[in-house]
Amino acid sequence: MRIALIRHPAPLIAPGICYGRLDVGVDPSAEQQIGGLAADPRLHGATRVWTSPARRCRGLAEAVALALSVPLTVDPRLQELDFGEWEGRPWDTIARADLDRWAASPLHFRSPGGESGVQLIDRVGDVQAELSRHRQDCVIVSHGGPLRVLAALLLGKPVDLLAAAPPMGSVSIVTRSVA
Template identity: 30%
Template sequence: MTLYIWRHPKPMATDGRCIGQSDVAVDMRKLKRLAHRIERFVRRHQLPKVIWVSPLQRSLKVGQILAQRGFACHVAPELAEINFGKWDGQDWVQIAKQEIDDWCADFAHFAPDGGESLQQLFERVEGWLKIVWAEQNGLAPILAIGHAGWITAAKILAAGHEVPKIAADWPASVTYGECSYLTLSGI
C-alpha cells in the first residue's frame, strides 16, 4: 500500500511556539493552494478522490475544500499531531528547561503533563496504518493531510525502525505542503 501524505500549510503566528494539537489558523489562500496541488496530483496520477485528514483545522480545512470539489473526506483523530499537553501553545522559552531536559533524557517515553509520549504517538500512527491497510486490503493508495511529527513517525515505521531513543536521532521535519510517499507492507 502507498500512503501519499501532505503536511498541512504553515499556520499563522506560531513561530517559537510549541504546537502539537493546538488548533491554529492558516491563511485561506494557503489552504486553497494546497487543495489545488492535491487535486492536480490526484488527477495526474489517476488516484481515487478520497482524502483522510486530522480534526485540526490546518488539516481539516484543506479536506473540506477538497470535499467541495468532489472528494470523499474522512476525518481521523488518529492523524492529529502529537499531544504536547500543558506545553501545547506555549512559547518554547516559557517551558521549564528541566522539563525539556527530562524529555531529552527519556525521549521515547517522556510525556508533558496531559500529553502523550513519542512512544504513544508511534502506537497511534501504527494503529491507524494497520486499520487503513486492512480496509484497503493493502492495495489501494491512501491520501492524507497530516502533521510533521505524525509524518516523521510514519516514515520511521515504514523504514522498519523503532522509536528514537534520543532527541538527536529525530530526523528533520518535512516542509509545509510537502508530499511524502510511503510504501507500507504489512505494518
C-alpha cells in the same frame, strides 16, 4: 499500495509557540498552497483522503477529497502530539530541564497533561494497520509528528521521533507492496 503523505501548510500562530494539539488555522499567506496541493498529479488514483481533525489539516483535506471526488475520513488518531500544559506557550518559557528530559527520552517523556512518544506511535500504528487492511491508495493529511511516524511504519523502518519532520505544505509518496 500508494500513500501520499501531506503535511499541512504553515499555521496561523506566532513563531516560537508550542502548538501540537492547539487547533489553529492556516496562515493566510500559505492558503494559496491548498489549491496547488489539491491539484498535485501525484495524488491521482487515491480512493480516500484521511485527515487529522485540526483546522490546519482539514481544510486542505477537504479540498483534496473534492478535487479527487473521493470520500474524506476525519481521524483523531492523526492529530499531532499532545503537549498538554505546554500548548500555546512560548517554547522559551518552558523549563530547560524539561526540554532536556524530553530530548533525552522522546519515547517516554510526557509534558504535564500531554502524551508520550510511545502513545503517538501506538495511535499512528493503529492507522497504519488499518491502511494495510484496506490496501487502497490514499492521501493522508496530517502533522509533522504523525507523518514522520507513519512513513517509518509503512516502510518498516525504526521510528525516530527526533528526525526532521517533512516541510509544511509538502507531499511525499510512500509505496508499499501488499500480498
